[in-house]
Amino acid sequence: xxxxxxxxxxxxxxxxxxxxxxxxxxxxxxxxxxxxxxxxxxxxxxxxxxxxxxxxxxxxxxxxxxxxxxxxxxxxxxxxxxxxxxxxxxxxxxxxxxxxxxxxxxxxxxxxxxxxxxxxxxxxxxxxxxxxxxxxxxxxxxxxxxxxxxxxxxxxxxxxxxxxxxxxxxxxxxxxxxxxxxxxxxxxxxxxxxxxxxxxxxxxxxxxxxxxxxxxxxxxxxxxxxxxxxxxxxxxxxxxxxxxxxxxxxxxxxxxxxxxxxxxxxxxxxxxxxxxxxxxxxxxxxxxxxxxxxxxxxxxxxxxxxxxxxxxxxxxxxxxxxxxxxxxxxxxxxxxxxxxxxxxxxxxxxxxxxxxxxxxxxxxxxxxxxxxxxxxxxxxxxxxxxxxxxxxxxxxxxxxxxxxxxxxxxxxxxxxxxxxxxxxxxxxxxxxxxxxxxxxxxxxxxxxxxxxxxxxxxxxxxxxxxxxxxxxxxxxxxxxxxxxxxxxxxxxxxxxxxxxxxxxxxxxxxxxxxxxxxxxxxxxxxxxxxxxxxxxxxxxxxxxxxxxxxxx
Amino acid sequence: xxxxxxxxxxxxxxxxxxxxxxxxxxxxxxxxxxxxxxxxxxxxxxxxxxxxxxxxxxxxxxxxxxxxxxxxxxxxxxxxxxxxxxxxxxxxxxxxxxxxxxxxxxxxxxxxxxxxxxxxxxxxxxxxxxxxxxxxxxxxxxxxxxxxxxxxxxxxxxxxxxxxxxxxxxxxxxxxxxxxxxxxxxxxxxxxxxxxxxxxxxxxxxxxxxxxxxxxxxxxxxxxxxxxxxxxxxxxxxxxxxxxxxxxxxxxxxxxxxxxxxxxxxxxxxxxxxxxxxxx
Numbered sequence: 001x002x003x004x005x006x007x008x009x010x011x012x013x014x015x016x017x018x019x020x021x022x023x024x025x026x027x028x029x030x031x032x033x034x035x036x037x038x039x040x041x042x043x044x045x046x047x048x049x050x051x052x053x054x055x056x057x058x059x060x061x062x063x064x065x066x067x068x069x070x071x072x073x074x075x076x077x078x079x080x081x082x083x084x085x086x087x088x089x090x091x092x093x094x095x096x097x098x099x100x101x102x103x104x105x106x107x108x109x110x111x112x113x114x115x116x117x118x119x120x121x122x123x124x125x126x127x128x129x130x131x132x133x134x135x136x137x138x139x140x141x142x143x144x145x146x147x148x149x150x151x152x153x154x155x156x157x158x159x160x161x162x163x164x165x166x167x168x169x170x171x172x173x174x175x176x177x178x179x180x181x182x183x184x185x186x187x188x189x190x191x192x193x194x195x196x197x198x199x200x201x202x203x204x205x206x207x208x209x210x211x212x213x214x215x216x217x218x219x220x221x222x223x224x225x226x227x228x229x230x231x232x233x234x235x236x237x238x239x240x241x242x243x244x245x246x247x248x249x250x251x252x253x254x255x256x257x258x259x260x261x262x263x264x265x266x267x268x269x270x271x272x273x274x275x276x277x278x279x280x281x282x283x284x285x286x287x288x289x290x291x292x293x294x295x296x297x298x299x300x301x302x303x304x305x306x307x308x309x310x311x312x313x314x315x316x317x318x319x320x321x322x323x324x325x326x327x328x329x330x331x332x333x334x335x336x337x338x339x340x341x342x343x344x345x346x347x348x349x350x351x352x353x354x355x356x357x358x359x360x361x362x363x364x365x366x367x368x369x370x371x372x373x374x375x376x377x378x379x380x381x382x383x384x385x386x387x388x389x390x391x392x393x394x395x396x397x398x399x400x401x402x403x404x405x406x407x408x409x410x411x412x413x414x415x416x417x418x419x420x421x422x423x424x425x426x427x428x429x430x431x432x433x434x435x436x437x438x439x440x441x442x443x444x445x446x447x448x449x450x451x452x453x454x455x456x457x458x459x460x461x462x463x464x465x466x467x468x469x470x471x472x473x474x475x476x477x478x479x480x481x482x483x484x485x486x487x488x489x490x491x492x493x494x495x496x497x498x499x500x501x502x503x504x505x506x507x508x509x510x511x512x513x514x515x516x517x518x519x520x521x522x523x524x525x526x527x528x529x530x531x532x533x534x535x536x537x538x539x540x541x542x543x544x545x546x547x548x549x550x551x552x
Numbered sequence: 553x554x555x556x557x558x559x560x561x562x563x564x565x566x567x568x569x570x571x572x573x574x575x576x577x578x579x580x581x582x583x584x585x586x587x588x589x590x591x592x593x594x595x596x597x598x599x600x601x602x603x604x605x606x607x608x609x610x611x612x613x614x615x616x617x618x619x620x621x622x623x624x625x626x627x628x629x630x631x632x633x634x635x636x637x638x639x640x641x642x643x644x645x646x647x648x649x650x651x652x653x654x655x656x657x658x659x660x661x662x663x664x665x666x667x668x669x670x671x672x673x674x675x676x677x678x679x680x681x682x683x684x685x686x687x688x689x690x691x692x693x694x695x696x697x698x699x700x701x702x703x704x705x706x707x708x709x710x711x712x713x714x715x716x717x718x719x720x721x722x723x724x725x726x727x728x729x730x731x732x733x734x735x736x737x738x739x740x741x742x743x744x745x746x747x748x749x750x751x752x753x754x755x756x757x758x759x760x761x762x763x764x765x766x767x768x769x770x771x772x773x774x775x776x777x778x779x780x781x782x783x784x785x786x787x788x789x790x791x792x793x794x795x796x797x798x799x800x801x802x803x804x805x806x807x808x809x810x811x812x813x814x815x816x817x818x819x820x821x822x823x824x825x826x827x828x829x830x831x832x
Contacts, residue, residue, distance in 0.1 A: 187830065187831070187832060197826055197829065197830060200822065200825070200826050201822060201823060201826045203816075203819065203822060205633070205812050205813060205816050206632070206633060206812055208629075225829060228825060228828070228829060229822075229825050229826065229829065230815075230816055230817040230821075230822065230825060232632070232806070232807055232810070232812045234632060234806070236625070236628075236658065237654055237655070237657075237658040238654060240622070240625070240654075240655075241625045241628075241654070241655055241658065244618065244619070244622040244625035244626050244629065244655075245625050245626070245628050245629035245632065246629060247616065247618070247626055247629060248598070248616060248625070248626035248627060248628065248629025248630040248631075248632075248633070249629035249630065249632060249633035249812075250629075250633075251615075251616050251626075251629075251630060252629070252630045252633035252634040252637065252813055253633065253634070253813045254633035254634075254812055254813050256629075256633075270619060271619070271622070274618070274619050274622075278616070278617075364826075364830055366823045366824075366826040366827045366830060367823050367827075369823070369826075371819050397634075397813070398593065398594060398596055398614050398634070398637055399591075399593040399594035399634075399636065399637065400593055400614065401593050402614070403559070403612045403613065403614050404614040404615075405608070405614060405615065405616075405617070406615070406616040406617065407608075407616070407617035408601075408617055408618055408619050409617055411617075414559070415617075416559060416561050416609050417561070417606075417608075417609050417617070
C-alpha cells in the first residue's frame with residue numbers, strides 16, 4: 001500500500017459525536033487538498049450501541065476506506081476492544097482511560113476531562129479531533145481553528161476541552177504523522193447528495209419521499225436546500241402515497257423523483273407498474289440495505305438487483321442503472337431523469353448504502369448534466385397515446401382546452417379504456433417500440449465502464465466497483481475491470497467480446513444475483529464469484545487477497 | 553348534437569344506476585363552474601377503480617385514471633405540481649373508504665386543496681357484489697354468504713375528525729342539489745368531501761329508503777360538534793353542505809404562492825443554483 005495513505009478511525013457510542021468526529025476529520029483532510037473516503041458504520045439506534053467512522057485519505061485518488069488505521073481513537077471500551085486489531089504496525093491507539101483498564105497505547109481520561117464542562121457525554125467526540133491534530137503535528141491554534149470551523153455550539157468550552165486532550169496525547173506519545181498536502185482544498189459529497197444535485201441539475205421540480213434508510217438523506221438534503229435549488233419536497237403518509245402523488249405531479253408536467261429502500265419500494269411497485277401502463281416519466285432511487293424484510297437498515301448489500309430489474313407486473317419498458325462512484329451518481333441521476341422524460345418510462349437508479357452514505361472528495365460540472373425535456377405536442381386534436389413510429393406520444397399538460405387522459409387501464413389513443421384485442425395489441429406494440437427506441441438510445445451513449453487494458457477480467461457493478469478498484473491498487477494486481485452502469489435494458493452489445501472469457505465476478509449478495517444476470521444475459525461463465533453479505537462493504541486488502549487466490 | 557362534456561365512450565353502467573345521477577350532476581356543476589370563472593381547461597379529474605370510475609371514460613375532462621384507492625393521492629400530486637388547477641378525485645366506498653382510506657384521511661388532515669366525490673353504494677359492484685366498508689352488518693355477498701360479520705363505520709365522522717374543512721352529503725336521486733354541492737366543493741379552498749348516496753340497482757337498490765330518509769338542510773352547522781351531530785344521525789340522512797371552515801390549504805403552507813411547474817428555474821438558472829451549492 002502506498003505510504004501516503006493515512007487512515008483514521010474513531011469509535012464510540014451513538015450520541016457521543018462519533019459521526020461528527022469522522023466528518024470533521026474528513027473535512028480536515030479535504031481542506032488539505034487530499035483525496036478522502038469516509039465510511040460510517042452505525043447501528044439503527046439513537047443512543048448507545050457502537051458506531052465508528054473510518055476515514056482514509058491520500059494524495060492520490062482513493063475509492064475505499066481501509067480498516068487498517070494509522071490512528072484509532074476509542075471513546076469507549078467496546079471501541080477499544082473492537083478496533084485494537086485495526087491499528088497498523090506503525091499506528092497508534094488513543095483510548096479513553098476512564099473506560100478501559102490497562103489498555104495498550106495512549107490512555108487519556110476523556111470522561112474525567114469532559115466532566116469539567118456541561119453535557120460531558122455529548123462532548124467526547126471532540127477528543128477524536130484533538131487526538132488527530134496532536135499526532136498529525138498540527139498546532140493547538142490550528143486545532144482551535146478546526147473546532148471553530150466545524151463545531152457551531154459551545155465553542156469556548158470545546159476549544160478548551162480539545163486543548164486539554166491535545167496536551168494529554170502530546171505528552172504520552174512522540175508519534176507524529178506528516179501528511180502531504182494537495183494543491184487546492186477539495187469538497188466532499190455523499191452519494192445521496194450527488195444524486196440529489198444531479199437530479200436538480202437535470203430540472204427536477206419535485207421530490208416525494210417517505211423516510212427510509214439508506215435513502216433518507218436524499219430527502220433531507222433536498223428539503224434543506226429546497227429554496228436554493230427551486231425543488232419542492234413533499235413527505236406524505238406512505239410510500240404508496242409518495243409514488244402516486246409523483247404520478248399525479250408528473251401528469252401536471254412536474255419533473256419528479258421518489259426515493260426509498262427495498263421495503264418502501266415493495267410498496268411503490270404497484271405505482272411503478274401504473275407508470276408503465278400510463279407512460280408516466282417516473283424516476284425512483286432504490287438504495288439497498290441487506291434484506292429480506294426489514295433487514296439491516298444501516299448496512300449495505302446488493303441483493304435488490306433482481307427486484308429492481310423485475311419491478312412491476314406486466315410488460316413495459318423499464319430502465320435500471322447503478323452508479324459506481326459519487327461523480328457517476330451525479331451524472332447518472334441527471335441522465336436518467338432526462339431518459340425517463342424522453343421515453344416516458346419508469347426508471348430506477350439502483351444504489352446501496354455504501355455509495356449513498358459514504359462521503360468522498362468529488363467534483364461535478366453542473367453544466368455537463370443532462371436536461372430533462374419531453375417531446376411536446378402542439379396544436380389541436382390531442383391524443384395522449386397517439387401511435388407513433390418510435391412509440392413516444394408527444395406530451396401536453398393542463399391547463400389546456402384539449403382533453404388529456406392518462407390511464408392505468410389499457411386504453412386507446414385518446415386514453416379511453418379499451419378491451420378490444422386489436423387495441424390491446426397495438427398499445428403493447430407501441431410500448432415495445434418505445435422500449436426499442438430506448439435501447440437504441442443507450443447504444444449511442446456510454447453504458448459500461450472499463451478500467452485497465454490487460455490482465456484477467458473482473459466484472460462488478462454499483463458501489464462494489466469502488467472496492468474492486470481500490471483492492472487492485474492496494475494489492476498491486478493487474479486486471480481489467482468491467483462495470484455495466486446500465487443493467488436494463490442490458491447493454492448486450494458491450495459484452496460481445498467478453499462472453500467466452502474466464503471472468504471473476506465480485507458483488508455484495510449471498511446468491512450471486514449479478515453473476516446470474518451476466519450468465520443469463522451475456523453468457524458470461526464466471527470462474528469465480530466473490531461474495532460478501534455481512535452488511536459490511538469489502539475491505540480493499542481483504543478483497544485483494546480473495547482476488548489473488550481466485551486468480552490462483 | 554353530441555354533448556361536449558361527454559367523450560362518446562359507450563356507457564356500461566346498469567340502467568337505473570345511481571351513477572347516472574352523479575354524472576349528470578357533475579356535468580351541471582362543470583357548466584356552473586364555467587359561469588363562475590373556473591373553466592374546464594383547468595378542471596381536472598382522477599378516478600380510482602370500480603363502477604364509479606367509469607365516469608373518467610365518459611366525461612371529456614382531462615386527468616388520470618388511477619389505481620384502486622389511489623385517486624386521492626394522484627389528485628394531490630396534480631394539485632401540488634400546479635396549484636392553478638382544480639382537481640376532483642372520484643372514488644367509491646371500496647376504493648376511498650377501504651383500499652385508499654389513508655390517502656383520504658391524510659388529504660383531510662393536511663387540508664389538501666382537492667375535492668373528493670365518493671360514490672357510496674355500500675357494495676363492491678364491479679367485482680360482483682362483495683361487502684364494502686359501508687355495508688350494513690348481515691349484508692350477504694359472494695365473500696360473506698353467511699352475512700357481513702363487520703359493522704360499517706361512519707365515514708363523515710372520520711372526515712370531520714381528520715380535519716376536513718368542507719363536508720357535504722348528496723343523493724344521486726336529487727341531481728340539482730348534488731350539482732350545487734359539487735360546484736361549491738370545487739370552489740372551496742382546501743379539502744372538500746362530497747359523500748354521495750348512490751343506489752346500485754343490481755346490488756343495493758336503496759331508492760325507496762333514501763327518498764324517505766334523505767333530508768336537505770339549508771345552512772352548514774356552525775360548529776364542528778354541530779356537524780358531528782348531523783352526520784351521526786342514522787334516522788335522518790341530512791344532505792347539503794354540512795360543515796365548512798376556513799384554513800390555509802396544504803400547498804399554501806408548503807410553498808406559499810409558488811407554482812412548481814410555472815415558477816421553476818430554467819436550465820441556466822438551475823445550473824447556477826447547483827453550482828453555488830456544489831462550490832459551497
